[in-house]
Amino acid sequence: MDGIVAEPYWKTKTLEEMSSEEWEALCDGCGRCCLVKLEDEDSGEIAYTDVGCTLLDGNTCGCRNYPERQTLVPECVRLTPDVVRGLRWLPSTCAYRLVAKGADLPGWHPLKSGTPDSVHEAGISVRGRVSASEDGVSIEEILERIVRWPQAWPKGAKRR
Numbered sequence: 001m002d003g004i005v006a007e008p009y010w011k012t013k014t015l016e017e018m019s020s021e022e023w024e025a026l027c028d029g030c031g032r033c034c035l036v037k038l039e040d041e042d043s044g045e046i047a048y049t050d051v052g053c054t055l056l057d058g059n060t061c062g063c064r065n066y067p068e069r070q071t072l073v074p075e076c077v078r079l080t081p082d083v084v085r086g087l088r089w090l091p092s093t094c095a096y097r098l099v100a101k102g103a104d105l106p107g108w109h110p111l112k113s114g115t116p117d118s119v120h121e122a123g124i125s126v127r128g129r130v131s132a133s134e135d136g137v138s139i140e141e142i143l144e145r146i147v148r149w150p151q152a153w154p155k156g157a158k159r160r
Helices: 020-026 066-072 081-086 095-100 139-143
Strands: 035-039 046-052
Touching (some): 020 095, 081 095
């Protein structure tokens, strides 16, 4: 059996089969899902903003209080396999979304690169791109902060 390399878990397991540790490691830490999104009531179109959730740390791209996030921010969505498959607003680069569709993780994903910095180096994360926290801006200001980059893949990266 020498020379045989086992496939990584995200290629062999369904989202439902993953352990809690595997599930959490699937998140690349980009923070894009923690940006404020707006939905057009008529068309259903989703618009991303560069405004972060009140708990989003724009430097680390992580949650300031992950264990209590849903208590502190009731609209925070807890991702589960069913939720992932039903959300239209997850970024196209989201590992949960990619794996749910049977795609591999991109090379900049920390599980492939071996370093959490690769998501920042590839320009995927929200680091340096969050203009404000949602608790510091009015709805009128949020409407002025619509951006397109959260749905974009980095230049040179393959789309899945």
